[in-house]
Amino acid sequence: MFSLAGKVAIITGGGSGIGLATVRRFHEAGAKVVIADVTDQTKLAQELNGLYVQTDVAAEEEVKNLMKRTYEEFGNIDILINNAGIMTEAPIIETTKEDMMQNFQVNTLGVLYGMKHAIKYMKKGGAIVNTASTAGVRGVPNYAAYAASKWAIIGITKVAALEFGPNNVRVNCVCPSSVETPLLASQEGGELEKLIVSTGAPLGKISKPEDVASLIHFLVADDCPMVSGQAINIDGGSTAGHSIAMMEAVFQGVVNKL
Ligand SMILES: NC(=O)c1ccc[n+]([C@@H]2O[C@H](COP(=O)([O-])OP(=O)(O)OC[C@H]3O[C@@H](n4cnc5c(N)ncnc54)[C@H](O)[C@@H]3O)[C@@H](O)[C@H]2O)c1
Numbered sequence: 001m002f003s004l005a006g007k008v009a010i011i012t013g014g015g016s017g018i019g020l021a022t023v024r025r026f027h028e029a030g031a032k033v034v035i036a037d038v039t040d041q042t043k044l045a046q047e048l049n050g051l052y053v054q055t056d057v058a059a060e061e062e063v064k065n066l067m068k069r070t071y072e073e074f075g076n077i078d079i080l081i082n083n084a085g086i087m088t089e090a091p092i093i094e095t096t097k098e099d100m101m102q103n104f105q106v107n108t109l110g111v112l113y114g115m116k117h118a119i120k121y122m123k124k125g126g127a128i129v130n131t132a133s134t135a136g137v138r139g140v141p142n143y144a145a146y147a148a149s150k151w152a153i154i155g156i157t158k159v160a161a162l163e164f165g166p167n168n169v170r171v172n173c174v175c176p177s178s179v180e181t182p183l184l185a186s187q188e189g190g191e192l193e194k195l196i197v198s199t200g201a202p203l204g205k206i207s208k209p210e211d212v213a214s215l216i217h218f219l220v221a222d223d224c225p226m227v228s229g230q231a232i233n234i235d236g237g238s239t240a241g242h243s244i245a246m247m248e249a250v251f252q253g254v255v256n257k258l
Pocket residue numbers: 012013014015016017018019036037038039055056057058083084085086087106131132133134175176177178179180181182183184
């Protein structure tokens with residue numbers, strides 16, 4: 001079940017966090033993994049008998065080269081995970097044009113370039129998953145540039161699902177809420193965010209990179225042939241509404257003020 005044997009899979013941002021967990025999971029499921037990252041992942045690629053292609057996803061020529069190199073090495077592309085991303089934290093009154101451009105260049109254009117240049121090599125059909133965020137389905141204070149870039153990913157995912165359907169390529173995106181990765185740890189309020197997110201989630205915990213990787217795995221597997229154009233939240237249930245734990249915490253705070 002969910003075998004990826006014989007598939008060639010590219011994972012951008014495969015050197016850390018969600019991307020790394022996906023690389024390892026795909027390898028275990030039998031895929032040939034191609035790791036695309038700005039940081040050197042030669043050793044990891046050797047360990048997994050895969051390929052590392054140094055790639056800045058914001059640079060179109062480098063993404064084009066990534067697809068060409070993969071095709072030359074393995075003769076096809078079956079799976080593309082556009083996952084590399086950055087995150088800028090700033091309130092709107094301090095958000096600059098540069099913040100907006102940077103987040104769009106990596107998060108949104110990176111996804112566009114990936115899909116644009118991979119499709120011609122996906123000759124046997126296949127699947128694409130883009131990593132958006134729950135910041136792409138609702139607002140998050142202090143993350144205007146990031147949230148806008150993630151809302152845009154959901155938009156292009158739906159357009160790509162329509163355009164690539166005739167090629168038998170399914171296109172979806174995953175929308176995680178906070179995940180315990182180095183990216184989260186690098187945020188100023190990272191620890192507080194972990195506490196708030198696990199209280200706000202009905203399941204009472206924060207996602208691990210492996211949790212997101214398993215959803216991505218399901219979405220790209222042949223066992224999931226009819227899902228396309230979807231943005232799937234992976235958030236412990238937090239977008240369903242206010243958790244009981246969160247309501248109790250708020251209620252307690254109000255009582256304490258009386
Ligand atoms: N961690 C979270 O809380 C969270 C929540 C929702 C969505 N996401 C999204 O998940 C994705 C992965 O995030 P993560 O938390 O695993 O982050 P991470 O920082 O652990 O890993 C990101 C990887 O992407 C690489 N990268 C960064 N910029 C790049 C570029 N221009 N070109 C190529 N590679 C680049 C980094 O070198 C790193 O290996 C991102 O798109 C992020 O926005 C993360």
